Amino acid sequence: MAAFKKFEDIQSWQKAREATRLLYQITSEGSFSKDFALRDQTRRSCVSIMANIAEGYGCRSDKEFANFLNIAHGSVAETQSHLYVALDLSYIDQSRFSNLYELLNEISRMTISLAKHLRGNNK
Numbered sequence: 001m002a003a004f005k006k007f008e009d010i011q012s013w014q015k016a017r018e019a020t021r022l023l024y025q026i027t028s029e030g031s032f033s034k035d036f037a038l039r040d041q042t043r044r045s046c047v048s049i050m051a052n053i054a055e056g057y058g059c060r061s062d063k064e065f066a067n068f069l070n071i072a073h074g075s076v077a078e079t080q081s082h083l084y085v086a087l088d089l090s091y092i093d094q095s096r097f098s099n100l101y102e103l104l105n106e107i108s109r110m111t112i113s114l115a116k117h118l119r120g121n122n123k
Contacts, residue, residue: 007057012110016050016072019103023079026100032091042082048075049107062118069115076108 004010023046026032027039049072056068080101087097 004057007054010053010057010114012069012072012107012114013050013053013057015103015107015110016046016053019079019100019107020046020050022100022103026086026092026096030091031089032086035089035091038082038085038089038091042079042086045075045078045082048072049079053111062120066115066118069111069118073108073111073115076104076111080104 007013020043023043027043032039052068052072052075056065056072059065059068083092083097083101083104086092087094
């Protein structure tokens with residue numbers, strides 16, 4: 001099993017928590033806050049990132065943990081896709097989009113890297 005004492009020690013979880021906080025701030029403002037469907041779906045997908053990292057940590061094997069990291073990776077892509085909708089609808093500006101998108105990219109790279117490590121295939 002991975003050498004973490006608790007899921008809060010996992011750097012990708014910490015970054016996902018930061019992204020979730022930022023996303024909740026962004027979705028609480030202006031037109032984004034009034035588009036309930038997009039706001040709620042974007043929040044759910046972002047929360048799913050940190051939840052899947054934590055859930056994977058709680059599994060009994062590295063293989064299961066890696067599978068949950070792959071799900072978290074998918075939630076990153078979903079959140080990024082929702083951000084494009086928000087950008088296209090002018091709910092967020094390019095700067096906020098870029099900052100959050102890059103943070104999500106970093107989380108994505110971290111989850112895939114950890115999943116590869118857990119599977120023992122560091123290609």
